[in-house]
Amino acid sequence: MTPEYVVTIGRQAIETTLMCSAPMLIAALGIGLIISIFQAATQINEQTMTFIPKIIGVFVTLLIFAPWILQKATGFLISIFNQLPTITP
Template sequence: MTPELVMNIGRQAIEMTLMLSAPLLLAALVIGLVISIFQAATQINEQTLSFIPKLVGTFMVLILAGPWMLQMIVEYIRRLLESIPQVVG
């Protein structure tokens, strides 16, 4: 196992993590921004107001993007497991 191969596997793992987490994080970010603008406009300073919309939005994104995320992680794991003979030998 060469250092380049280890770096390549690590890079692919980080890329996969970013691709799978991006939809959920972006949804929470956008919803939080919208709620913050609403709170600033109405001067409602309730800290818990953004929790439920973020939770519902993240859940909806997970429902919509879940099949794609599952397909991506299954393909990544399949590629990783198929590369074991080349890595070991």
């Protein structure tokens, strides 16, 4: 196993993690931005007002993107398992 091979697997793992978490992070960012604009416009500075919409938004986004996330994660794991016989110590 060469250092380049380890770096490649690490890079693929990080890319897969970012791709799988991106929809929920983008949804939380968008909802937070909308709520921040609403709070600035109405001058309501209630910190707890942001949590429930973000939680609901992230949950709905997870429900929508769950099949895609599962496909990406299993694809990565299958590729890792398929490469195991070719790895030499």
